[in-house]
Amino acid sequence: MAHQRTYLVLENYIGGKFTPCSSHIDSYDPSTGEVYCKVPDSGEQEVELAISAAQEAFPEWSSKSPEARSQILYKLADLIEAHLEEFAQAESKDQGKTITVARNIEIPRASYNFRFFASSILHHTTDCTQMDRMSCTHFTTRTPVGVAGLISPWNMPLYLLTWKIAPAIAMGNTVIAKPSEMTSVTAWMMCKLFDEAGLPPGVVNIVFGTGPRVGTAIVSHPNVPLISFTGSTSTAQYIREASAPYCKRLSLELGGKNPAIIFDDANLDECVSTTVRSSFSNQGEICLCTSRIFVQKNLYKAFLEKFVEASRKWKVGLPSDLTANMGALISKEHLQKVKGYISQAQKEGGKILCGEGIESLDIPDKNKMGYFLLPTVITDMMDDSCCMQEEIFGPVTCVVPFETEEEVIQRANNVKFGLAATVWSQDVGRVHRVAKKLHTGMVWTNCWLIRDLNLPFGGMKASGVGREGAKDSFEFFTEVKTITMKH
Ligand SMILES: NC(=O)C1=CN([C@@H]2O[C@H](COP(=O)(O)OP(=O)(O)OC[C@H]3O[C@@H](n4cnc5c(N)ncnc54)[C@H](O)[C@@H]3O)[C@@H](O)[C@H]2O)C=CC1
Numbered sequence: 001m002a003h004q005r006t007y008l009v010l011e012n013y014i015g016g017k018f019t020p021c022s023s024h025i026d027s028y029d030p031s032t033g034e035v036y037c038k039v040p041d042s043g044e045q046e047v048e049l050a051i052s053a054a055q056e057a058f059p060e061w062s063s064k065s066p067e068a069r070s071q072i073l074y075k076l077a078d079l080i081e082a083h084l085e086e087f088a089q090a091e092s093k094d095q096g097k098t099i100t101v102a103r104n105i106e107i108p109r110a111s112y113n114f115r116f117f118a119s120s121i122l123h124h125t126t127d128c129t130q131m132d133r134m135s136c137t138h139f140t141t142r143t144p145v146g147v148a149g150l151i152s153p154w155n156m157p158l159y160l161l162t163w164k165i166a167p168a169i170a171m172g173n174t175v176i177a178k179p180s181e182m183t184s185v186t187a188w189m190m191c192k193l194f195d196e197a198g199l200p201p202g203v204v205n206i207v208f209g210t211g212p213r214v215g216t217a218i219v220s221h222p223n224v225p226l227i228s229f230t231g232s233t234s235t236a237q238y239i240r241e242a243s244a245p246y247c248k249r250l251s252l253e254l255g256g257k258n259p260a261i262i263f264d265d266a267n268l269d270e271c272v273s274t275t276v277r278s279s280f281s282n283q284g285e286i287c288l289c290t291s292r293i294f295v296q297k298n299l300y301k302a303f304l305e306k307f308v309e310a311s312r313k314w315k316v317g318l319p320s321d322l323t324a325n326m327g328a329l330i331s332k333e334h335l336q337k338v339k340g341y342i343s344q345a346q347k348e349g350g351k352i353l354c355g356e357g358i359e360s361l362d363i364p365d366k367n368k369m370g371y372f373l374l375p376t377v378i379t380d381m382m383d384d385s386c387c388m389q390e391e392i393f394g395p396v397t398c399v400v401p402f403e404t405e406e407e408v409i410q411r412a413n414n415v416k417f418g419l420a421a422t423v424w425s426q427d428v429g430r431v432h433r434v435a436k437k438l439h440t441g442m443v444w445t446n447c448w449l450i451r452d453l454n455l456p457f458g459g460m461k462a463s464g465v466g467r468e469g470a471k472d473s474f475e476f477f478t479e480v481k482t483i484t485m486k487h
């Protein structure tokens with residue numbers, strides 16, 4: 001008898017109920033290249049139902065006290081934490097990331113996102129000014145905006161989705177959310193917890209499917225006044241155009257081409273180990289990953305030697321391997337795209353020092369069709385080459401020398417993106433000068449990716465519009481009104 005394959009079949013979550021979909025998209029296990037899950041291929045009809053459910057839930061949810069909403073968010077955080085291991089296993093299988101990253105970083109952060117905004121809404125204040133000469137007091141009020149459209153990517157699935165859902169509902173909005181069709185499993189699992197957490201039906205609706213069908217229907221819907229999106233700059237451009245007729249409020253968190261600037265007085269061991277991490281964490285699939293490393297001439301040779309040695313030790317393995325530093329990339333297409341950049345670099349005169357084409361992968365036979373790639377270090381690249389200008393979003397990084405502070409600032413700024421940078425030096429004055437002159441939304445000095453969720457997260461130039469964080473998300477997810485009282 002022929003062996004019948006069984007798949008994990010996801011359902012939309014609309015108005016507090018799981019609703020099946022008649023057609024599905026194949027979702028692949030990146031470590032084997034095999035289909036293991038079927039994701040609803042929803043369209044306009046499902047989006048309409050979800051927006052209606054969100055509109056219906058809005059009056060009651062938005063009039064709840066912050067304390068009441070906060071309790072529900074805390075409960076949801078507790079429930080995610082109680083199921084941490086199931087979420088971590090599912091995220092690692094669905095995305096290809098290591099179980100270590102899913103278990104120790106991403107799922108705990110998804111739970112913390114709810115806890116963070118559950119607390120932060122209890123401490124909001126609004127502005128008030130006095131105008132005694134006119135016998136007036138002015139003050140502002142803030143109210144939720146309405147139905148929030150939230151679209152998230154595949155690189156940190158639950159972590160980035162909850163970073164949007166938590167502030168949106170904490171401030172009293174209701175939600176239609178669309179995770180990436182490539183990584184929908186943990187969002188679906190989270191829906192199973194909403195009822196137990198006490199979230200009323202319709203407050204969060206999740207519609208699974210592709211960008212062109214579900215995403216387009218959300219961003220061009222007149223009853224969704226606000227869109228928060230994380231993903232590529234090209235999709236963001238489309239969203240700006242599609243939403244323009246409705247004057248929607250947009251928060252766009254996009255790609256980066258993040259420089260590491262390493263001066264010759266930097267602590268070499270620390271900057272090598274952190275820059276390996278910043279280049280290759282999560283397979284280089286984080287918008288904050290370093291992909292251009294500028295090293296001051298006197299340190300260049302020593303840095304390169306140690307950096308290549310450390311990159312070779314950055315172990316690629318199965319996502320379930322506890323000793324692996326890196327798992328599989330998200331998809332076959334993405335793997336081809338990243339490899340394409342490496343070939344292009346060689347055509348443009350680049351020299352590959354380790355990784356793709358130099359060493360071989362050590363992966364079990366049953367995973368040979370998985371989307372694995374070794375951490376790859378390239379030198380001898382011109383600043384205007386593809387690999388130095390475009391977002392690769394994979395484990396590929398370029399190392400180039402520089403001589404002076406002025407020169408490196410100009411070269412680091414010479415890309416269309418402006419998300420994040422790292423600066424390495426023991427000269428405090430220099431660190432401050434350089435950080436101020438970089439055209440990026442975030443600068444980490446002598447460290448990387450240490451986050452205070454209170455402070456603004458986001459980029460300049462093609463890296464985005466708007467910021468997320470305690471105060472910024474409060475402002476984005478609420479409508480402000482100025483009231484003047486004459487007395
Ligand atoms: N966090 C980041 O900065 C991310 C950057 N990227 C960059 O984008 C490149 C392409 O990756 P993609 O998966 O194609 O990113 P993408 O921007 O197309 O996908 C992000 C989200 O947008 C949705 N989407 C796609 N088309 C849409 C549309 N027309 N309307 C509304 N939503 C839409 C997707 O379904 C997904 O949920 C990557 O190689 C990487 O360079 C991708 C994902 C995350």
Ligand SMILES: N/C(=C\C=C\C(=O)O)C(=O)O
Nearest residue numbers: 155230253286287288451
């Ligand atoms: N937005 C992304 C990463 C965020 C990291 C953080 O909030 O700590 C991304 O990769 O798109």
